[in-house]
Amino acid sequence: MGFLGLDTTDVAILTTVGLCSAAYFLFFKQKKAAAPQRAVVAPASATSKVAGATANARPGKKSLVDKIRSLNNEKQLIIFFGSQTGTAEDLATRVATECTKQYSLPALVCDPEEYDASEIAAWMTEEKETGEEAKVMFGFFMATYGEGEPTDNAADFYDWIMGGTGKGDDEGDEEIDDDELMDSEALSGMPYIAFALGNKTYEHYNAVGRRLDKRLARLGAVRVGALGEGDDDESMEEDFLKWKTTAMLEIAKHFKLDVTASGTQRDAPHVPLFEMVQAHEIDRQQIYFGEHSAKKPRRWSSSQESGNDNSGVRYEEIAKAATVDAKHPHYSRIARSAPLFVDVHDEYGFDSNLRLPKPGHKRYQVGACKVRIERHCLHVDLDIAGSGLKYVTGDHVGVWPVNDDEHVDRLAKALHLTDQERDSVVVLKPNAANMSAANAKLPFPAPCAIRTALASYLEVSACVKQHQLEVLAKYATDPTERDTLFALSENRERYVATIEKSRKDFAEVLEAFPSVAIPVAVVLGELLPRIAVRYYSISSSSLEEPDKVGITAVMVRYAIPSCHPAHRPEDKEHDSVVIKQGLATSWLQRLHEERTETATSCDLPSAHDEPLPLPRFHLPMYIRTSTFKLPKNPRLPVVMVGPGTGVAPFRAFVRERFFLAKTRPDIQVGATWLFYGCRHPDKDFLYRDEFEAMQKAVGAGEVKLDLKIITAFSRWEGHDKKYVQHRVQEHAAQVWDMVGVQGGSFYICGDAKHMAHDVNATLGNIAYNNGAMNSLEQGKAWVKELKTKGRYLEDVWA
Numbered sequence: 151m152g153f154l155g156l157d158t159t160d161v162a163i164l165t166t167v168g169l170c171s172a173a174y175f176l177f178f179k180q181k182k183a184a185a186p187q188r189a190v191v192a193p194a195s196a197t198s199k200v201a202g203a204t205a206n207a208r209p210g211k212k213s214l215v216d217k218i219r220s221l222n223n224e225k226q227l228i229i230f231f232g233s234q235t236g237t238a239e240d241l242a243t244r245v246a247t248e249c250t251k252q253y254s255l256p257a258l259v260c261d262p263e264e265y266d267a268s269e270i271a272a273w274m275t276e277e278k279e280t281g282e283e284a285k286v287m288f289g290f291f292m293a294t295y296g297e298g299e300p301t302d303n304a305a306d307f308y309d310w311i312m313g314g315t316g317k318g319d320d321e322g323d324e325e326i327d328d329d330e331l332m333d334s335e336a337l338s339g340m341p342y343i344a345f346a347l348g349n350k351t352y353e354h355y356n357a358v359g360r361r362l363d364k365r366l367a368r369l370g371a372v373r374v375g376a377l378g379e380g381d382d383d384e385s386m387e388e389d390f391l392k393w394k395t396t397a398m399l400e401i402a403k404h405f406k407l408d409v410t411a412s413g414t415q416r417d418a419p420h421v422p423l424f425e426m427v428q429a430h431e432i433d434r435q436q437i438y439f440g441e442h443s444a445k446k447p448r449r450w451s452s453s454q455e456s457g458n459d460n461s462g463v464r465y466e467e468i469a470k471a472a473t474v475d476a477k478h479p480h481y482s483r484i485a486r487s488a489p490l491f492v493d494v495h496d497e498y499g500f501d502s503n504l505r506l507p508k509p510g511h512k513r514y515q516v517g518a519c520k521v522r523i524e525r526h527c528l529h530v531d532l533d534i535a536g537s538g539l540k541y542v543t544g545d546h547v548g549v550w551p552v553n554d555d556e557h558v559d560r561l562a563k564a565l566h567l568t569d570q571e572r573d574s575v576v577v578l579k580p581n582a583a584n585m586s587a588a589n590a591k592l593p594f595p596a597p598c599a600i601r602t603a604l605a606s607y608l609e610v611s612a613c614v615k616q617h618q619l620e621v622l623a624k625y626a627t628d629p630t631e632r633d634t635l636f637a638l639s640e641n642r643e644r645y646v647a648t649i650e651k652s653r654k655d656f657a658e659v660l661e662a663f664p665s666v667a668i669p670v671a672v673v674l675g676e677l678l679p680r681i682a683v684r685y686y687s688i689s690s691s692s693l694e695e696p697d698k699v700g701i702t703a704v705m706v707r708y709a710i711p712s713c714h715p716a717h718r719p720e721d722k723e724h725d726s727v728v729i730k731q732g733l734a735t736s737w738l739q740r741l742h743e744e745r746t747e748t749a750t751s752c753d754l755p756s757a758h759d760e761p762l763p764l765p766r767f768h769l770p771m772y773i774r775t776s777t778f779k780l781p782k783n784p785r786l787p788v789v790m791v792g793p794g795t796g797v798a799p800f801r802a803f804v805r806e807r808f809f810l811a812k813t814r815p816d817i818q819v820g821a822t823w824l825f826y827g828c829r830h831p832d833k834d835f836l837y838r839d840e841f842e843a844m845q846k847a848v849g850a851g852e853v854k855l856d857l858k859i860i861t862a863f864s865r866w867e868g869h870d871k872k873y874v875q876h877r878v879q880e881h882a883a884q885v886w887d888m889v890g891v892q893g894g895s896f897y898i899c900g901d902a903k904h905m906a907h908d909v910n911a912t913l914g915n916i917a918y919n920n921g922a923m924n925s926l927e928q929g930k931a932w933v934k935e936l937k938t939k940g941r942y943l944e945d946v947w948a
């Protein structure tokens with residue numbers, strides 16, 4: 151492996167890790183809890199030279215001006231990214247790396263949550279005073295979420311640059327009355343590149359990137375090249391590559407750089423960004439064991455008070471973090487986990503020429519040309535008592551998953567790491583030979599064991615990307631393997647057929663190309679993405695259970711045909727079937743099984759005298775506020791549509807309304823109707839017992855509430871296939887009465903592409919037919935207006 155030696159004194163605690171990216175199961179329209187402030191723009195009349203630019207970063211943020219100055223270069227590119235699940239950050243980093251590699255142009259990728267992006271105004275104002283051409287080009291890689299909103303990390307910046315507007319009008323044509331930024335002319339002449347990330351399934355496609363681009367133009371900034379637009383529904387990567395080819399040339403043209411040496415250079419060796427250094431004799435207290443922390447390792451001790459169920463001991467953090475957020479999760483005990491499905495399977499049929507997985511696995515059965523996979527769905531309750539954490543029904547919970555040992559070991563083996571090497575504690579140090587190293591962000595907290603990095607910090611099951619295959623190719627010692635890897639990295643069609651379609655991870659690719667002798671530092675430091683936080687709609691009611699946070703998670707596991715990556719897609723005899731699984735959901739399932747096994751064997755985790763590196767059966771989590779909320783006035787009716795796991799927030803809504811009706815009958819809680827859909831009433835009907843018990847209490851007159859759970863089953867033998875939109879349509883008159891007449895709210899949670907779209911259309915149709923409207927168009931406009939009024943709310947994902 152070739153570690154450099156390092157003793158304790160050499161070990162700098164290599165700090166901040168950006169943990170803010172996220173892969174999603176659920177999303178939402180939300181707003182960060184803290185109201186963003188408008189920054190004061192540096193006065194246009196400032197007379198000092200660039201060297202004296204005002205560094206006046208907002209509290210808690212690093213100064214951009216100081217950073218630019220510290221780079222001390224003539225020309226440079228500073229790229230900001232707005233990213234929730236890491237794509238925008240990844241693409242921004244790729245452009246920055248390429249600029250440095252191909253043009254020797256220093257480039258820095260900045261998280262606007264970390265750096266005060268509003269200092270671009272201060273910088274530009276001062277730079278203009280020099281009377282020379284702008285030396286710094288800025289870049290904006292911005293993803294859009296929810297109702298056309300920015301990501302959490304870009305919310306402050308977006309609010310500042312848009313002057314507090316930036317919502318509502320996708321064209322970005324709003325005028326701002328008191329436009330400090332425009333008046334300052336600070337951004338006039340500012341060169342920038344821009345790439346918007348989004349998904350056409352959503353109504354507000356690329357709204358943030360588009361609006362920002364328009365606003366920058368209005369502020370006098372000058373875009374270099376075209377506005378890039380990536381559509382996740384088709385191929386973000388293809389859109390990006392197409393844009394990048396011309397953007398790179400435009401950047402070179404702008405800076406008058408020599409581009410003759412640009413292009414893919416197969417023969418140029420890869421210069422690693424980091425070196426991996428073994429940390430000898432390190433104090434155990436300095437080592438990270440998988441905990442997420444922006445600053446220093448964290449430790450836990452067992453609390454005196456034990457959990458009151460079979461989940462064992464509660465652990466308290468020694469020296470608690472002052473805040474809990476996306477960079478400082480709270481570790482919350484699993485108070486309960488319970489399966490929600492009964493005997494649910496998915497069956498996959500395949501051609502007879504495909505090699506099937508080995509039989510005998512506990513999660514799937516293999517038959518003739520068939521794979522049958524168990525489906526699981528869990529309810530998990532997290533205990534937040536005493537943590538100071540609070541949530542409101544409808545919020546989201548973010549959790550950080552851990553890779554399974556099988557995956558970790560497979561990759562470690564493919565990297566030829568011995569057991570001892572896997573357990574060795576290392577740090578990554580910037581490699582002075584790589585120009586980008588000085589600005590490179592460390593991908594995970596260190597020092598930590600390689601095993602920890604692979605298990606807790608890096609996503610080992612991520613699909614290998616084309617540009618990463620190019621890096622692997624450079625380390626292949628076998629000429630045929632090298633050529634194939636280069637071919638895959640250059641030929642999109644072949645790449646999609648052999649790698650992307652079957653979501654091949656690094657272990658699978660390295661196994662198929664055994665001659666690739668890649669340094670572990672490159673894989674850990676440059677190739678594997680960080681594990682991103684996963685979000686779930688909270689399925690418990692804060693009114694009923696303020697100390698518990700409920701998660702409803704269905705396991706993602708599927709079988710797909712897979713072509714051997716070292717062979718052409720036409721070589722069908724090399725095709726096999728592989729089983730893939732979702733990282734977070736399979737981790738929750740493992741935790742559930744471990745808890746169950748531990749409890750039944752009476753081997754409960756016991757208290758430790760020594761501080762624990764990681765508390766057992768505790769999940770790193772934080773609460774993310776959302777606007778997906780019940781009406782403030784509980785008397786108003788609510789109509790909810792949530793098939794499958796889309797029921798999660800509605801379990802919370804229903805329980806809350808039921809609880810309120812039971813404990814405060816004087817309030818007279820309004821009608822509470824849930825349209826729920828699944829395959830079969832006896833198999834995957836989530837929370838059926840709970841819903842039935844509530845309905846029974848209502849039926850018996852114990853609780854006064856107009857509670858209806860209206861079901862649609864799609865695979866119930868002897869019955870017609872039904873979907874939720876059919877049921878909504880069947881109850882058109884009542885739905886109209888509750889929403890159109892009584893002023894109630896309408897909610898949808900679940901699949902954005904089909905279900906949410908169909909339900910939306912159904913509601914428009916109901917409005918037209920029941921609301922004395924002249925046309926279907928009027929019905930649609932009514933739904934749109936309902937949305938504007940905050941009475942039509944969606945929590946949907948593509």
Ligand SMILES: Cc1cc2nc3c(=O)[nH]c(=O)nc-3n(C[C@H](O)[C@H](O)[C@H](O)COP(=O)(O)O)c2cc1C
Binds near residue numbers: 232236301386
């Ligand atoms: C729950 C959810 C909501 C989204 N909402 C929008 C949207 O309103 N408009 C849009 O163009 N894209 C939307 N997207 C797509 C993301 O912007 C796109 O996947 C992007 O690549 C994510 O970038 P990131 O990984 O840097 O966060 C949404 C994606 C998810 C998962």
